[in-house]
Amino acid sequence: MRLVNDVTVTQLTDRLLASYARVGGINHLDGKNLPSKSAVNAIAADLVRLLFPGFFDDKLIHSSELKAETATRMDSVWERLEDEIYKSLEYAPPAGVKKKELRPMARSFTGDFLASLPLLRELLQLDVEAAYNGDPAALTQEEVIVAYPFVEAIAVQRLAHELYLKHIPLIPRIMTEWAHRRTGMDLHPGAQIGAHFFVDHCTGTVVGETAVIGHHVKMYQGVGLVARSLSGGQLLRGQKRHPTIQEHVTIYAGATIMGGDTVIGEGSTIGANVFLTHSVPPNSLVIYEDVQVKVLNKLARPVDFQI
Amino acid sequence: MRLVNDVTVTQLTDRLLASYARVGGINHLDGKNLPSKSAVNAIAADLVRLLFPGFFDDKLIHSSELKAETATRMDSVWERLEDEIYKSLEYAPPAGVKKKELRPMARSFTGDFLASLPLLRELLQLDVEAAYNGDPAALTQEEVIVAYPFVEAIAVQRLAHELYLKHIPLIPRIMTEWAHRRTGMDLHPGAQIGAHFFVDHCTGTVVGETAVIGHHVKMYQGVGLVARSLSGGQLLRGQKRHPTIQEHVTIYAGATIMGGDTVIGEGSTIGANVFLTHSVPPNSLVIYEDVQVKVLNKLARPVDFQI
Amino acid sequence: MRLVNDVTVTQLTDRLLASYARVGGINHLDGKNLPSKSAVNAIAADLVRLLFPGFFDDKLIHSSELKAETATRMDSVWERLEDEIYKSLEYAPPAGVKKKELRPMARSFTGDFLASLPLLRELLQLDVEAAYNGDPAALTQEEVIVAYPFVEAIAVQRLAHELYLKHIPLIPRIMTEWAHRRTGMDLHPGAQIGAHFFVDHCTGTVVGETAVIGHHVKMYQGVGLVARSLSGGQLLRGQKRHPTIQEHVTIYAGATIMGGDTVIGEGSTIGANVFLTHSVPPNSLVIYEDVQVKVLNKLARPVDFQI
Secondary structure, three states: OOOOOOOOHHHHHHHHHHHHHHOOOOOOEOOOOOOOHHHHHHHHHHHHHHHOOOOOOOOOEOHHHHHHHHHHHHHHHHHHHHHHHHHHHHHOOOOOOOHHHHHHHHHHHHHHHHHOHHHHHHHHHHHHHHHHHHOOOOOOHHHHHHHOHHHHHHHHHHHHHHHHHOOOOOHHHHHHHHHHHHHOOEEOOOOEEOOOOEEOOOOOOEEOOOOEEOOOOEEOOOOEEEOOOOOOHHHHOOOOOOOEEOOOOEEOOOOEEEOOOOEEOOOOEEOOOOEEOOOEOOOEEEEOOOOEEEEOOHHHOOOOOOO | OOOOOOOOHHHHHHHHHHHHHHOOOOOOEOOOOOOOHHHHHHHHHHHHHHHOOOOOOOOOEOHHHHHHHHHHHHHHHHHHHHHHHHHHHHHOOOOOOOHHHHHHHHHHHHHHHHHOHHHHHHHHHHHHHHHHHHOOOOOOHHHHHHHOHHHHHHHHHHHHHHHHHOOOOOHHHHHHHHHHHHHOOEEOOOOEEOOOOEEOOOOOOEEOOOOEEOOOOEEOOOOEEEOOOOOOHHHHOOOOOOOEEOOOOEEOOOOEEEOOOOEEOOOOEEOOOOEEOOOEOOOEEEEOOOOEEEEOOHHHOOOOOOO | OOOOOOOOHHHHHHHHHHHHHHOOOOOOEOOOOOOOHHHHHHHHHHHHHHHOOOOOOOOOEOHHHHHHHHHHHHHHHHHHHHHHHHHHHHHOOOOOOOHHHHHHHHHHHHHHHHHOHHHHHHHHHHHHHHHHHHOOOOOOHHHHHHHOHHHHHHHHHHHHHHHHHOOOOOHHHHHHHHHHHHHOOEEOOOOEEOOOOEEOOOOOOEEOOOOEEOOOOEEOOOOEEEOOOOOOHHHHOOOOOOOEEOOOOEEOOOOEEEOOOOEEOOOOEEOOOOEEOOOEOOOEEEEOOOOEEEEOOHHHOOOOOOO
């Protein structure tokens, strides 16, 4: 075993620089500015504070301060978000738009987006009510807002969806990935999600880009609304690849529902851990046949079960 | 496409303020102080350091400093936790308790709680031993404490369970949600968890409020001990809704066990991804029938499998 | 209910100190320095920046600054990593190595490890390409690097695997656990993972220590390549306990594949939520029999389905 080596920091640096020159595609140098992950994450956190005033601040907000606090935060978010949207548009300019038009376009998009916050608040209030009504473990709506990861995840998805609809690149995915990291739930900004939505526990739940979810849908941890993995790959972009869930459907933990043509009829219940690749009519109950139970000889214990 | 818009920050602020006035339930203004999430999270981190001295500090602790360091940390935790418990009690005062009694009650609860730390340490030592003994990938108990998310998750649940038993609102859930975010495992503070517990990998595992888990139970990632989603909703509060797992049971990854009447008999093994909604007797082995294996024509490759 | 209690901070501290003296195994006092979690985490973050220059920095890097920035970061990482590796070696010295040899050995290991970065970059470029080609939701490779948790998880595993091969204790697991916490995916540093690897969404996916994964394997969230839980426990250390996945295999969400003898033949597809404990030949399609669909009487709604 060598206990000394003679490689120097300079040599290691030179080798890595040679790799930077040789292995493309995973460097980002001299390129256009990309939107900053840390800036987008901080903006997302401030937007959540604007949506739920008083809940995500360290100190209590009094009505008397509310107007000034809100105006200050709104002003700050506008300035920072406009900058990030500008970088996004510069990175991938919309067809036919000149460079000098990008800054006014970024400003316009930002204003329109911020004007949508009151509407999003109305949707989010319905989500919080659905969560509270659906979970006997919740003592108050305040507990739901303070302690349920779902609230942050759905708030960020509804925000990011507005930006997705404006075809702003990168920022919507950075936002939902921030929420994914914090909550374990990966809701794509493209997904269309109805009112009165609730996902309990959240960890591992995935909703794909072209999924459509009706009103009053309730899901649990580990649910996947996913696409087939096809050899078409990038050629499938833009096609509907993820399922449609109609109103008043309940999907238990770990169920995986696949495919753009798959429709779960209204009022249906999908059992835990089911893998479903075709449509089912309204009011269906979908489960596997009864599991097999073997009762082993008690005297034989302890043995290693031969699974 | 509009490249300018004339909406101003003032107008956006006014619209949002109007929404604050109109859409209730997701504001927290002029209300009682809620316990602070960031304060509760910092207290939880300090409690974990008190439970495992020397493991979660950045520098090594020598025995000579231990008494002074422990006293300082204990003093700081007492003061901060008493404040948060006071806010919790003020937010939802116990029946028949006057406002002036809340501060002494918060102090008493805090003292009782901190007096339980030595007992919790004995339980946690058994959990760490169960983890080490059960996982051949663990080289030492120290590796388990430093690198297994389970240790933090179970420590926080056992702490929060003590506060839950005192009917302190909000704080127990904020604490376990902090651990959920960090480890991916959602152990409700209400769950009764026996000694020698171990969950490997943790991500996605959920244990509900009224679950009862016996001694020597071993689980894996993605396991759910969950409730039926019933139209009763909030009316079901307080009922036993989650299963009972007897001693020496092993539950493999992704298994979902549902219902307050469901009892998994001692010594049983539940296979991965099973969805079980009824009781099984002691020493059961529960698996699905053999999976179906289709071998496709090799010449036909590559095709998109028709799942 | 007691509204006062007379326990003091001093008394609580004394009781906890008595527990520190009595309950061993979960203290770390007067011992050798363990590698610092926070230091190892910061090193991992800097290594990811060295692997993907310009992507994980807050500001844009120009080519003109690249050499100086890279040299500075390389120098800093070398110094800090050597210190942590030294602590690891001191904690568990390799057989027959004297204390005075540990520092040169730590230096040598660090240099060798850092010299492997260019090779790791070539592997990671193939992983990023596999991700982009396999997911129609990805608009550019840059979106994959900025917004897919997979990139960070696989980069950290490939880094940690190099340290694992040198038998350095603790640090590889601390590194992959850092990525596990951030991405929800637990890839053990011991796993042998081929080129062109991709895991979409990541949350809940677990790959065990002795798993072997061929080239061009694609997996989804919640997949487990796991070991049987046997009474052998620590006696099984070093044995192959996790499955082998051959080339061009696709494993859908939530599938659990168990056992060291289990081999998934090349070109196979494993359906979602399958629990597979035996080998399958090449080009297999593995799914459960069709799920059972009950269509309930529409008039009967709303009722609670009797799952």
